[in-house]
Amino acid sequence: MPKHGFLTPKAIANRIKAKGLQKLRWYCQMCQKQCRDENGFKCHLTSESHQRQLLLFAENEDEFLDAFSGSFLDDFMELLRRRFGTRRVHSNVVYNEYISDRDHTHMNSTKWETLTEFVKWLGREGYCTVDQTEKGWFMTYIDRDPETLKRQEELAKRKKLDLDDEERIQKHIEKQVERGSTTGNEEARPQFTELQRDDESQKITLNLLQPSVATSTKKSDTTSKSELLSSNALKDTGKSRSAIKEQKKVKQKRKTAMEEIMEEEARKKAKLETRKDNWLMDGIVVKVITKRLGEKFYKKKGFVLKLNGLYTAVIQMIDTGVKIKVDQIHVESVIPAVGRQLLFVNGPYRCERGQLEKLDEDSSSLHVLVQSGPSKGKVVKGVQYEDVSKIFKSPSGSER
Numbered sequence: 001m002p003k004h005g006f007l008t009p010k011a012i013a014n015r016i017k018a019k020g021l022q023k024l025r026w027y028c029q030m031c032q033k034q035c036r037d038e039n040g041f042k043c044h045l046t047s048e049s050h051q052r053q054l055l056l057f058a059e060n061e062d063e064f065l066d067a068f069s070g071s072f073l074d075d076f077m078e079l080l081r082r083r084f085g086t087r088r089v090h091s092n093v094v095y096n097e098y099i100s101d102r103d104h105t106h107m108n109s110t111k112w113e114t115l116t117e118f119v120k121w122l123g124r125e126g127y128c129t130v131d132q133t134e135k136g137w138f139m140t141y142i143d144r145d146p147e148t149l150k151r152q153e154e155l156a157k158r159k160k161l162d163l164d165d166e167e168r169i170q171k172h173i174e175k176q177v178e179r180g181s182t183t184g185n186e187e188a189r190p191q192f193t194e195l196q197r198d199d200e201s202q203k204i205t206l207n208l209l210q211p212s213v214a215t216s217t218k219k220s221d222t223t224s225k226s227e228l229l230s231s232n233a234l235k236d237t238g239k240s241r242s243a244i245k246e247q248k249k250v251k252q253k254r255k256t257a258m259e260e261i262m263e264e265e266a267r268k269k270a271k272l273e274t275r276k277d278n279w280l281m282d283g284i285v286v287k288v289i290t291k292r293l294g295e296k297f298y299k300k301k302g303f304v305l306k307l308n309g310l311y312t313a314v315i316q317m318i319d320t321g322v323k324i325k326v327d328q329i330h331v332e333s334v335i336p337a338v339g340r341q342l343l344f345v346n347g348p349y350r351c352e353r354g355q356l357e358k359l360d361e362d363s364s365s366l367h368v369l370v371q372s373g374p375s376k377g378k379v380v381k382g383v384q385y386e387d388v389s390k391i392f393k394s395p396s397g398s399e400r
Contacts, residue, residue, distance in 0.1 A: 029068060029109035030057055034102075069110040077127060080141050091119045091130075091137045146290070146329050169261055176257040278310040278328065279345040284389040286315060286331040293324060301334060303392035318392075333389035335359070335366070340390065342368065347387040349375060354388070 005011065026035040028044060030053040035041040044050055057064050079098050080089075095115055098104060112118040119137045123130035129140040280286075284304050288297045302315040302324075311328040336342050336356055344352045349370060357379060358367035366383040370376055 027106060028053075029106055030054065030064075032103075065109075065111055068105055069112070072105040072107065072110045072112075075104060077141075080128070080139070081143070084141065086141050086143055088138050088140045090135065091115060091139050094139070150329060165264075168264070169257075172260050173257045275346055276350070279333070279386070279389075280304060280307060280311070280313045280328055280331075281343060281345055281351070281389075282307060283392055284343055284345065285318075285334040285392045286326075286389065287334055288326065288330060289332050290330040293326065293330065296320075297322075297324065333386055335385055335388065336390040341371075342388045343391050344368075344383075344387060345389050347383070349373065349380065353391075354380075356388075 026038065026041040027033070028035075028041075028050065031044070031050055033044060035044055076094070076098055080094055083097065084094065092115070099106075107113075107115070107118070110118075112121065116137060119128075119130050119139060122128045122139065126142065128142060131138050282304050285301055286304060287299065287301050289299070291298050297317065300317055300319065302317040304313045305316045305323060306314045308314060308325065312325060313328075314323055314325050315331070316323045333345060338356050338359060340356055342354050342356055344350050344354060352373040352375070353371045354368040355371055356366060357369050360367065360381075363382065364385065365381070366385065366388065367379060367381050368383050368388065370378045370380060
């Protein structure tokens with residue numbers, strides 16, 4: 001009788017049966033074997049390979065249970081994050097999509113007995129926001145990725161800067177409108193003076209009989225009037241010449257709202273050009289601000305031993321001397337005490353040394369005395385915390 005080959009109907013039927021999702025009660029997580037019926041599962045339980053796996057499990061139950069639970073949690077949260085994001089979704093929808101993978105970690109091998117218990121645990125631990133309704137348990141993924149949080153902070157800062165710019169521009173425009181309205185009213189307002197006549201006895205006579213005499217008298221009157229006007233004009237010009245000069249100076253100094261806005265934008269652009277994304281430098285002291293590297297390094301200080309590119313570096317912990325490789329987003333700069341040395345790691349004075357003069361807590365800024373470069377001896381006010389960092393000195397007093 002010929003043996004069953006790969007393309008025989010029986011072999012094809014067996015592969016079709018084993019292809020889909022089968023009953024969970026006939027699955028062995030330790031051996032990662034799925035049986036198709038109860039008889040096959042009983043035979044597997046009495047097999048030698050299954051007995052060896054049970055002996056391994058009996059030696060260290062907690063380790064295997066934690067491993068299965070961690071694998072189930074990681075795969076479930078990865079599916080929730082990648083497939084549904086931060087949308088509110090029913091827990092059964094996520095679980096059905098998760099178990100559609102044949103090689104998934106089954107829940108009966110974890111520390112959670114039911115899906116409801118698992119969802120409640122996710123809510124208590126802060127992985128998701130869960131709520132119960134008449135239709136069941138719903139869950140919403142909480143995105144705590146450092147890159148996402150950094151992106152959200154940058155968007156919030158950008159929106160705040162845009163709002164501040166708009167408010168500043170609006171204030172400039174309002175001031176210019178008020179200033180223009182006041183100056184326009186003053187210039188358009190007429191100045192009334194008292195009518196004065198020097199020669200009260202002078203009278204205007206009309207002679208209709210002698211036109212030559214009348215014209216001569218008219219000419220004399222016009223010449224006298226012109227002389228009077230010119231003399232008054234000279235007096236007035238002598239008095240108002242200084243005022244006109246002052247007004248011209250004020251007009252020359254006065255700028256339009258558009259010019260002020262353009263100057264402000266140019267200053268901001270110049271300030272942004274001086275700042276860079278990378279700030280790690282050799283010899284500065286940094287503090288670890290992430291728990292991904294382990295609890296023993298969290299909130300601990302170290303100094304940059306060597307740079308690996310622009311955004312990564314090897315740091316050596318000050319208290320233990322352990323060397324670790326970190327990314328720029330996992331550490332922050334350290335502010336020294338007043339009177340101690342520091343290094344500008346960002347801004348217009350980048351790579352220059354300085355000395356901390358004052359810590360202004362009201363404005364969350366620093367006053368730093370520059371000690372190197374072309375600005376040596378200058379006291380810079382309003383320096384941000386993240387733009388400077390402490391310089392590491394060994395116990396012997398030498399700098400790294």
